[in-house]
Amino acid sequence: MAGMNAKADKISDLTINRLSVYLRCLHELWAEGARTISSQGLADRFNLNSAQIRKDLAYFGEFGVRGLGYNIEELRNHLIKILGLDRPHNVGVLGAGNLGNALANYDGFSPGKFSVVALFDTDPGKIGRRLPSGVEVHNMDEFASIASELAIDIVAIAVPARVAEAALDAVVDAGIKAVLNFAPIRLQGRPGVKINHVDLLVSLEGLSHFLSIRPMLAHASAASDE
Amino acid sequence: MAGMNAKADKISDLTINRLSVYLRCLHELWAEGARTISSQGLADRFNLNSAQIRKDLAYFGEFGVRGLGYNIEELRNHLIKILGLDRPHNVGVLGAGNLGNALANYDGFSPGKFSVVALFDTDPGKIGRRLPSGVEVHNMDEFASIASELAIDIVAIAVPARVAEAALDAVVDAGIKAVLNFAPIRLQGRPGVKINHVDLLVSLEGLSHFLSIRPMLAHASAASDE
Numbered sequence: 001m002a003g004m005n006a007k008a009d010k011i012s013d014l015t016i017n018r019l020s021v022y023l024r025c026l027h028e029l030w031a032e033g034a035r036t037i038s039s040q041g042l043a044d045r046f047n048l049n050s051a052q053i054r055k056d057l058a059y060f061g062e063f064g065v066r067g068l069g070y071n072i073e074e075l076r077n078h079l080i081k082i083l084g085l086d087r088p089h090n091v092g093v094l095g096a097g098n099l100g101n102a103l104a105n106y107d108g109f110s111p112g113k114f115s116v117v118a119l120f121d122t123d124p125g126k127i128g129r130r131l132p133s134g135v136e137v138h139n140m141d142e143f144a145s146i147a148s149e150l151a152i153d154i155v156a157i158a159v160p161a162r163v164a165e166a167a168l169d170a171v172v173d174a175g176i177k178a179v180l181n182f183a184p185i186r187l188q189g190r191p192g193v194k195i196n197h198v199d200l201l202v203s204l205e206g207l208s209h210f211l212s213i214r215p216m217l218a219h220a221s222a223a224s225d226e
Numbered sequence: 227m228a229g230m231n232a233k234a235d236k237i238s239d240l241t242i243n244r245l246s247v248y249l250r251c252l253h254e255l256w257a258e259g260a261r262t263i264s265s266q267g268l269a270d271r272f273n274l275n276s277a278q279i280r281k282d283l284a285y286f287g288e289f290g291v292r293g294l295g296y297n298i299e300e301l302r303n304h305l306i307k308i309l310g311l312d313r314p315h316n317v318g319v320l321g322a323g324n325l326g327n328a329l330a331n332y333d334g335f336s337p338g339k340f341s342v343v344a345l346f347d348t349d350p351g352k353i354g355r356r357l358p359s360g361v362e363v364h365n366m367d368e369f370a371s372i373a374s375e376l377a378i379d380i381v382a383i384a385v386p387a388r389v390a391e392a393a394l395d396a397v398v399d400a401g402i403k404a405v406l407n408f409a410p411i412r413l414q415g416r417p418g419v420k421i422n423h424v425d426l427l428v429s430l431e432g433l434s435h436f437l438s439i440r441p442m443l444a445h446a447s448a449a450s451d452e
Contacts, residue, residue: 011435013432016431016432016435017428017432019431020425020427020428020431020432021412021425023431024412024427025412047414047415081438082435083438084431084434084435084437084438084439085431085434086438089430089433089434097328098324098325098327098328098331099324101324101328102325102327102328105323105324106426113434114427114430114434153437154430154433154434154437177436177437177440178434178436178437179433180426180429180430180433184332186247186250186272186273189273192440194432194433194436194437196433198424199246199247200329200332200424201246201250201340202243202246202247203422204315204317204340204380204422205245205246205309205310206239206242206243206420206422207315207380207404207406207422208310208311208315208340208380208404209242209309209310210403210404210420211315211379211380211403211404211420212307212308212310212312213310214403214418
């Protein structure tokens with residue numbers, strides 16, 4: 001375990017993102033009754049890159065069984081450990097607006113792995129409100145005590161950009177080490193704190209870039225495009 | 227222009243993402259009155275990598291002025307063109323739930339660049355509703371005609387996973403070529419259609435990985451950590 005983790009701490013964010021995708025694919029295969037899968041089979045089925053899969057998984061030692069591929073159960077358990085999913089995580093959401101509510105109701109989290117256990121806001125009209133799921137909107141002033149009481153270890157920041165830095169200060173002061181930021185601002189890094197950004201504008205600008213070059217691409221491959 | 231775009235069509239998604247970040251930084255510097263910036267200055271100010279900046283921007287020809295750095299106005303205009311932001315984009319949102327409403331009210335889009343102009347849903351209780359912004363919730367059955375009428379060129383999919391593929395079918399049938407998917411599912415690729423995924427579970431699992439290796443990291447650098 002210690003050896004694995006000592007190695008794991010050098011894994012890039014991009015690799016971790018891919019491992020997360022592989023794990024979801026393995027869950028799906030397992031649910032369908034598959035018990036082994038080759039890197040090529042995994043790639044074909046989920047539009048992935050087989051060479052990349054072999055490279056990513058080789059990093060953690062050899063799981064492949066020659067001729068059979070990977071043992072799905074073994075690989076799945078290993079990825080669960082690497083991704084820190086062998087224990088549940090309690091998520092607090094800062095900002096009880098539309099986005100905060102959407103996060104609290106989001107159906108894409110692994111059941112039992114990530115639970116939104118509290119929302120926080122500064123608006124007296126929202127504080128005390130309870131979502132259908134039973135999750136309550138708390139006063140942001142009480143963040144530290146409630147985060148401790150509810151064992152929150154991950155915080156999602158879903159407040160307007162202008163108050164996001166102040167929100168992050170409160171979160172870091174309370175000892176939280178993992179933050180998912182939705183505010184459209186590059187938050188200052190804090191020592192020992194991991195901040196992942198969900199940047200919708202970057203995603204949209206990638207699409208507008210694609211639309212702007214599409215006429216050129218279509219022209220270059222007119223024969224195959226229609 | 228044609229030459230630039232012919233070249234631009236080979237730019238990787240990751241590079242495009244970074245260009246989008248650079249553009250936002252340049253907007254901020256410009257608003258503060260700066261007119262030139264070096265790659266090192268840009269890196270220091272926004273926690274970026276100066277070598278990466280030089281590499282990314284060299285790709286589009288040399289903008290740097292020796293001793294002064296980049297001309298902010300020139301670089302900004304160039305990035306705006308590359309990112310397809312020299313014309314506005316109309317966004318349609320599929321799914322008028324919490325996430326759809328959050329997107330329609332999101333304050334992080336460049337004003338005038340991306341406008342959510344319509345929501346679509348299949349729930350009769352939601353159809354016909356109008357957001358404070360004036361944006362209306364339309365019947366999903368009318369997607370093709372309304373998308374054409376409102377000149378929608380980008381669609382955000384914010385429906386539950388089980389209906390996301392069907393939603394994508396309708397979008398692609400209507401001739402939309404750019405999709406931002408929020409549903410927690412790997413959608414099948416469609417020829418000529420760009421799908422960007424906003425995958426919250428991947429982001430969260432990156433955080434849980436960090437939390438799982440943090441005790442190891444803290445142990446390795448105990449002297450500097452506290």
